[in-house]
Structure formats: C-alpha cells, structure tokens
Amino acid sequence: MNNRPTVGHVAARLLTFVILVVAAVAITAPFLWIFRGAFSGSDAELYRLPPTFHTENLTLGNFGEVTEQVPYFRFFLNSIIVSGTVTIAQLITCSTAAYAFARLRFRGKGVLFAVVIGSLMIPIQVTIVPLFLVMSKIGMTNSLWALIFPGIFSAFGIFLLRQHFMALPYELEEAAKIDGASRFHTFARIILPLSGPSIATLGILCFTYWWNDLLLPLVMISDTDKQTLPVGLVLLAGRFSTGSLGTIAAGIAMAIVPVLIVFIAAQRYIVQSIASSGLKL
Amino acid sequence: MTTKQAATRPRGDGAAALAFLTPSILTFLVFVLAPTVGVLILSFFDWNLLSDGTFAGLDNFRRLFTDERLLGVYGSTTYMALVILAVNVVLGLLLAVLLETGMPRWIRAFFRLSFLFPFVVSASAVALIWRFLLNKDLGLVNYLIGLTGLDRIDWLGSSTWAPISVIMVNSWKTIGFSILVYIAGLQSIPKQLKEAAIVDGAGAWTRFWRITFPLLSPTIFFLVVINTINSFQIFAEPRVLTQGGPGDSSRTIVEYLYDRAFGDFDLGYASAIGITFALVLVVLTAIQFWFSRRWTHYR
Numbered sequence: 001m002n003n004r005p006t007v008g009h010v011a012a013r014l015l016t017f018v019i020l021v022v023a024a025v026a027i028t029a030p031f032l033w034i035f036r037g038a039f040s041g042s043d044a045e046l047y048r049l050p051p052t053f054h055t056e057n058l059t060l061g062n063f064g065e066v067t068e069q070v071p072y073f074r075f076f077l078n079s080i081i082v083s084g085t086v087t088i089a090q091l092i093t094c095s096t097a098a099y100a101f102a103r104l105r106f107r108g109k110g111v112l113f114a115v116v117i118g119s120l121m122i123p124i125q126v127t128i129v130p131l132f133l134v135m136s137k138i139g140m141t142n143s144l145w146a147l148i149f150p151g152i153f154s155a156f157g158i159f160l161l162r163q164h165f166m167a168l169p170y171e172l173e174e175a176a177k178i179d180g181a182s183r184f185h186t187f188a189r190i191i192l193p194l195s196g197p198s199i200a201t202l203g204i205l206c207f208t209y210w211w212n213d214l215l216l217p218l219v220m221i222s223d224t225d226k227q228t229l230p231v232g233l234v235l236l237a238g239r240f241s242t243g244s245l246g247t248i249a250a251g252i253a254m255a256i257v258p259v260l261i262v263f264i265a266a267q268r269y270i271v272q273s274i275a276s277s278g279l280k281l
Numbered sequence: 282m283t284t285k286q287a288a289t290r291p292r293g294d295g296a297a298a299l300a301f302l303t304p305s306i307l308t309f310l311v312f313v314l315a316p317t318v319g320v321l322i323l324s325f326f327d328w329n330l331l332s333d334g335t336f337a338g339l340d341n342f343r344r345l346f347t348d349e350r351l352l353g354v355y356g357s358t359t360y361m362a363l364v365i366l367a368v369n370v371v372l373g374l375l376l377a378v379l380l381e382t383g384m385p386r387w388i389r390a391f392f393r394l395s396f397l398f399p400f401v402v403s404a405s406a407v408a409l410i411w412r413f414l415l416n417k418d419l420g421l422v423n424y425l426i427g428l429t430g431l432d433r434i435d436w437l438g439s440s441t442w443a444p445i446s447v448i449m450v451n452s453w454k455t456i457g458f459s460i461l462v463y464i465a466g467l468q469s470i471p472k473q474l475k476e477a478a479i480v481d482g483a484g485a486w487t488r489f490w491r492i493t494f495p496l497l498s499p500t501i502f503f504l505v506v507i508n509t510i511n512s513f514q515i516f517a518e519p520r521v522l523t524q525g526g527p528g529d530s531s532r533t534i535v536e537y538l539y540d541r542a543f544g545d546f547d548l549g550y551a552s553a554i555g556i557t558f559a560l561v562l563v564v565l566t567a568i569q570f571w572f573s574r575r576w577t578h579y580r
Binding site: 183205 | 413
C-alpha cells in the first residue's frame with residue numbers, strides 16, 4: 001500500500017471541508033445577524049439589504065432597554081436555579097435507573113421499561129392541565145418548585161444512558177463481581193467513570209431544555225418575579241409582533257450568551273472524558 | 282465458571298434493582314402517571330375550568346371522528362415530522378462522520394460548536410429570528426434567492442412553503458443534537474477495529490458499512506426513536522412562525538390540542554385528542570422497536 005495522498009484523497013478532503021463550512025455558515029449566520037442587531041440603534045438599518053456589519057448607529061442602549069422593560073436579572077437567576085437543580089436531580093435518577101435496566105435482572109423489567117418508553121410518548125402538553133392540578137393540590141404552583149419537580153423524571157434520560165451502558169463491555173464488571181463488589185460499587189466505580197461522555201451529554205441536554213422551556217412557567221407561574229428567561233423574551237417581544245427589533249435582538253442575545261458559555265465549558269469536558277475513557281477501554 | 286453460573290442465575294437482583302429505581306419510580310408516579318390518569322379521566326368530561334365538569338361519556342371521542350380539521354392537522358404533522366426525522370438522522374450522520382475525519386482539533390471544535398449552537402437556544406427565540414429572515418419582502422433569505430434570479434418565495438404565507446419553513450427551522454435547530462449523539466457513538470467505536478480493517482486493505486466505504494454502521498446501529502436506532510417522538514411534538518416553531526397557517530397547512534397536533542385546551546377551554550375534547558395522539562406515538566415506537574431487531578447490533 002502506498003501512503004502518498006492521491007488526487008481522489010485530496011478531493012474527498014476538500015469536499016468534506018466545503019460541506020462542513022457551508023453547514024457551519026448556514027447555522028451561525030442568523031446569530032451573527034441577531035448579535036449585530038442587538039447593537040443597532042435603528043430598525044431600518046437592520047432590514048437593509050444586503051446586510052452589512054457597518055453601522056452608523058452603534059449603541060448599547062438596547063441592552064438597557066431590555067432591563068428597563070423586564071426584570072431581566074431576576075429571570076436569569078430563576079432560570080439558573082431551575083435548570084441547575086433539575087439537571088443534578090435528573091442525572092442521579094436517570095443514571096441509577098438506566099443501570100438497573102441495562103445490567104440488573106429482576107422481575108417485571110420488560111414491563112417497567114415498556115412503561116418508561118411509553119411515557120416518552122406523552123408530551124407535557126398533553127398532561128399539562130392535570131399536572132397543574134396536581135401541583136396546586138400540593139401547593140407548589142407559583143413557586144420555582146413547580147418548574148423543578150416535573151422535570152426530574154426523564155424517560156429520555158433513562159433511555160439514553162441505558163443505550164450507552166449496554167454498549168459497555170461486560171468483562172470489567174465481571175472482574176469486580178468476582179472480587180465481591182456490591183452492585184452500587186460496580187455502578188459508581190466502573191460504569192459511571194466509563195460513561196462520562198453520555199452523562200455530560202444528558203447534562204447539557206437537560207440543562208438547555210429546562211433553560212429554554214416556555215410552556216411550564218407560563219402555566220405554573222403567575223408572579224412576574226418568579227418567571228424564567230423564555231417567558232421574559234415573550235414579554236419583551238410583546239406576543240412576537242410589537243416591540244423594537246433592536247431590543248428584541250438584545251434580549252435574545254442576552255438569553256443566548258449564558259447558555260453558550262455553559263455549553264462551551266461542558267463541550268471541553270466531553271472531549272476530555274471521551275479521551276480518558278478511550279484510554280481505559 | 283462462577284461468573285457463568287452467576288450470569289444464568291434465574292432470580293436476579295430484585296432488591297438492588299428496587300433501590301436503583303426508587304427515585305425514578307417516585308417522581309414518575311407523582312408527575313407523570315398521576316397527570317396521565319388525569320387526562321384519561323378528563324377525556325370523559327365536559328369541562329371548561331370555570332364551572333363544574335359534567336360527565337360526557339364517549340362524546341369527546343365521537344367528536345374525534347367528526348372533526349374534519351383533525352385529519353388535516355394529522356396529515357400536516359406527519360408530513361413535517363417525517364421530513365425532519367429524515368434530515369436529522371441522515372444529514373446528521375453525514376455531518377458527524379465528516380466531523381470525525383482527520384482535521385486539526387481547533388477546527389473540529391469550531392465546527393462542532395457551530396452545529397450545536399442553535400440547539401441551546403429556545404425554540405421561541407429561534408422561530409423569532411427566522412420570522413425576520415424568512416420575511417417575504419424584507420428577509421435575508423429571499424434577498425439571497427433574488428440574487429440567483431429566482432422569484433421571491435412566500436415562506437410563511439403560502440400553504441406549500443409554510444410547512445417547509447417549519448421543517449427547515451426545526452431541523453436547523455435540532456440537527457446539532459443528532460450530531461452530538463452520533464459523535465459520542467462514533468467515538469466509542471474501538472479504533473483497533475478500524476485499524477485492523479485498514480491493514481486488511483478495506484476502503485473507507487467498506488469500513489463504514491462493515492464496521493461503523495453495525496457498531497453505530499444502537500445509536501442510529503436511538504436517534505430514530507427520539508427524533509420521531511420529538512418531531513411529532515413540535516409546537517413553538519409553527520406557533521411563532523406561521524400560527525399553524527395558512528389554513529392548517531403547518532399546524533401540528535400539539536398546537537391544535539393547545540388551542541382546544543387553552544383557546545376554547547374545551548379541556549375534555551383536548552384530553553381526548555391528547556390520548557389518541559399518545560396512542561399514535563406508542564404504535565409508531567412499537568413498530569420501530571419491532572423492526573430494530575433486524576438491524577441493530579449490540580456488543
């Protein structure tokens with residue numbers, strides 16, 4: 001075999017790169033437009049075509065306008081509390097349940113797993129009215145608990161982690177079993193350390209889902225002070241039709257940036273955990 | 282030998298399983314099962330939140346069959362969901378595989394971040410952004426189309442293009458998720474297998490179909506199931522982009538249900554729609570699990 005790159009090789013690399021660049025531009029360009037809009041003092045300028053990055057009315061006023069119209073920092077704190085708590089609780093409940101489904105033998109496992117998968121098919125929009133009734137029965141409506149508790153059980157999370165646990169080789173656990181390790185020990189010391197990437201993945205998904213959820217806070221919360229960021233955006237955009245384009249853009253930008261930071265940090269962790277678990281396998 | 286015997290032990294690990302499952306079971310009972318039972322009960326009542334409900338027997342379910350709009354809404358939902366599913370599973374795999382080819386680390390990190398970016402943004406914000414971009418007269422998309430000499434497209438106002446806009450915007454937002462899951466799956470494939478295949482002289486195409494695809498099949502299956510369910514449940518995009526219109530051309534079943542529940546306060550009928558919708562998803566997923574036995578491969 002000849003290791004020198006052939007013409008076909010180079011062409012394939014080039015094509016790969018072109019496809020990736022086109023996809024990346026198509027995905028990021030709208031955000032550049034929004035970030036630019038956040039600093040623009042005139043709506044007419046935002047609608048000018050072709051769009052330019054040159055602007056005569058560069059301003060930070062839109063951001064001030066956002067915090068003036070809605071209690072942005074309160075929304076921000078509420079969103080952090082809700083998403084953070086749900087994520088930690090969900091990682092615990094999902095990883096333990098997924099381990100039971102992937103590795104333990106017990107009666108009724110098939111039925112229970114079918115129930116989990118079945119509940120995946122009941123969107124929260126379907127159960128939102130009775131869910132509201134349940135929450136008001138236990139006196140949790142109009143508090144952040146009403147946004148935290150409904151998110152803790154995740155059929156999706158159990159399914160995701162179970163798929164990953166099942167793909168792990170059995171040999172390591174069998175060695176631990178011979179050594180007399182308990183089930184919990186096996187789970188905590190062998191399965192979890194090998195599952196960094198999938199756990200980080202679930203963590204990101206859970207955090208961003210609840211950071212962005214609109215329906216639950218709309219239904220459960222009546223005090224403006226207890227609302228989360230997505231509702232704040234809706235309030236800001238005034239039913240998505242009125243409101244200055246620049247202010248809406250600034251609001252969107254301010255909601256995006258914190259998630260982006262969390263996301264970039266977790267992204268690094270994912271890469272690291274993949275690298276380290278790859279060495280152990 | 283002892284492990285072999287342990288592995289065929291009939292009784293299993295009931296006590297340990299109970300301990301591992303308790304947190305999930307408790308939260309499931311209160312926040313999933315109870316509201317689900319609630320929906321079942323509500324579907325037999327005529328209730329508008331304000332007055333006391335009256336028992337309506339099967340009236341709500343009979344209405345399902347006489348509601349002419351419902352069938353149309355199911356049609357548009359299915360159309361949009363299946364296209365979104367195909368885009369996510371196929372294009373997502375293509376982009377993930379391309380991302381895992383050799384390139385400097387920082388370039389790969391840049392692409393990966395770009396693809397995942399829309400996924401962390403709320404669907405209402407995404408739809409809001411695209412409402413500006415897809416505007417018929419002032420939008421950037423039609424401006425770019427105009428440059429090629431083609432006619433402007435009424436993205437949000439024509440019954441042909443409105444569902445396509447919803448498909449585009451939702452795929453644009455969610456494909457990063459499929460890519461992320463594919464990458465995690467691709468990276469768990471042992472490198473030794475690929476290296477051995479290269480030594481044996483297998484080309485890239487053969488390596489993909491003989492090694493990558495079979496070992497990735499649990500991941501692909503997972504994405505098919507999850508993307509089916511998610512794409513059938515779309516709500517925010519049509520709501521913000523098109524309000525489900527024109528007509529019902531881009532209306533999803535969840536949006537229709539939402540309007541019956543919180544627009545008309547027809548909670549009983551909305552619950553009946555919800556139950557049939559959940560049944561449709563259950564049947565779809567059961568079919569997928571059935572077929573998966575033929576093509577997925579677990580190590």
